[in-house]
Amino acid sequence: MIYLDYSATTPLDPRVAAKWMDVETRVYANANSAHALGLASKAINDASLAVMAGFFGVPVESIIPTASAVEANNFALKGLALKYPKKRHVIVSALEHASLIGAAGYLAHQGYDVDTLPLTPQGLYDVEALDTLIRPDTLVVSLTAVDSETGSRQPIESCAERCRLHHVFFHTDLTQLVGKGSFDLSHVDLATVSAHKVYGPKGIGLLIKKPHVGIVPLLHGGHSVTPWRASTPPNGLLAAFAEALRLAHDEADQRLAIVQARHDQVIAGLRQQSRVTINQASQALPHFVNFSIVGTRPEEGLRYFSDHGICFSSKSACSGQDEKSVSVYAITGDEALAISSYRLGLSHLTTVTEIETFLSVLADYVGTL
Ligand SMILES: Cc1ncc(COP(=O)(O)O)c(C=O)c1O
Structure with missing residues (x-):
């Protein structure tokens, strides 16, 4: 075939698979445990998070591991909506992944207004249209970085700058860009990533959330890798994802x-x-x-x-x-x-x-x- x-x-890169197996079988203690083996797991996880933060050029506390990009997209929109309930307007594009459209649709069902940013005849975001679409009650502008059908690299940096000028949060789905091209997250407030598009394992993604952004967790149940999402830290998956990103960079x-x-x-x-x-x-x-x-x-x-x-x-x-x-x-x-x-x-x-x-x-x- x-x-x-x-x-x-x-496919999973065999070098990433080796890293995953090594960590999962050797450093298996719960990283939240206070004993020596737990501390060893935490050290491994901290090293993985540091690699990820370095790859994306963000502070390490911005890295929130999730189970997938679908989860990260849902977390971004719904977590912001819960945190800032007076902001009832969201802007997306027609190029978004089904999970982003689905989360925005859920908000629309709750009474939110959802606008779609127009595209230029070249199929790129009409950045200037943001000035007319953004309202005092706009919660977030969420625009994918790459059109997953034609591969057009969208002007997310300019959109993020525009949003910053309007004091509106900007979220981007980086899933189709990571490992394929460069990006600058300086003005981006939140971003979504998935490991399996970059030769990493399925079952792990990230929500990158800059420290100034408030969000309400969707999964409650205690402090894990971060305070933002509960569950036992997946040591092997974190190490594998970090390795996949390191290889993509190198x-x-x-x-x-x-x-x-x-x-x-x-x-x-x-x-x-x-x-x-x-x-x-x-x-x-x-x-x-x-x-x-x-x-x-x-x-x-x-x-x-x-x-x-x-x-x-x-x-x-x-x-x-x-x-x-x-x-x-x-x-x-x-x-x-x-x-x-x-x-x-x-x-x-x-x-x-x-x-x-x-x-x-x-x-x-x-x-x-
Ligand atoms: C742009 C984009 N966002 C999100 C996803 C979903 O990724 P995951 O399988 O990690 O949930 C995909 C993959 O299908 C995608 O292409």
Whole structure:
């Protein structure tokens, strides 16, 4: 099987797996225990949190481990809403992950106003529109850092600056950016991250929350790694996540060079196919390739590829597959392209041969149409 769906999830790096097993089997005491083994666990956890804080350039007390990015997104919106009950307005974008849209929808159900920031014809956030949308009762502006379909790197830094000027909290979902590109969190108040998109384990994410931001915990039950989320500290998962981030940092240039080469190879091949339209977004990360085959239904196309040993997707794994792609529609304005789009997720693990095989199966598929 050829896997070209690295934006949905990544395999666990064997070096990260080794770290996870080592810590989980050797340093297993509860880090909240006062005895010597508990203190040893706490020391390991503190070292993991310090690596994470260094990676994101935030104070160590900003790192709140969660079980996933879904949890972190829910925590950000609902935790802020509980803390600042007089602020009843939220701004999101149409590019958000289902968990963010779901949390905002929950607030809307409680009577909150939820506005959607418009996109420019390039599919990027209309930063200036924030000035008109932000109100005295705006609680938070929450905007994802990367469009998970086309890979467009969104101007989150400028949005964060705007929010700072208006004294409104800014939250960003960094899940699709970590390990793929750089970012600056100086003006960002809260951010969401997931380990399994960066060759770490599934089952751990982070909510980054700067110290000046108030929040009410969603899970009560005592002080854990932080006062903000209860549960026994997952020593092995924390160490594994920290290791995945360390490797992403140390190998960033090599990984990017390989991904860029594979991206260029795919694009050159797609250009040979007259039935294929490449949906090229502005500021797109090379890890994403979005294309449409007008007249096809993605679920049928994907089945053909899967039957020929190639796995990728049409949209984010968490979105409804029957709807048109908001992102593709934003950049093309073309309904036919937006309902027939496919997404490849590339990695430094992707090989030249895998791309050749994909292109050859694509040519066969197009030949069947
Ligand atoms: C932008 C974004 N946010 C959140 C998530 C959810 O991540 P997790 O599986 O850690 O909950 C994903 C992954 O599907 C994602 O792409």
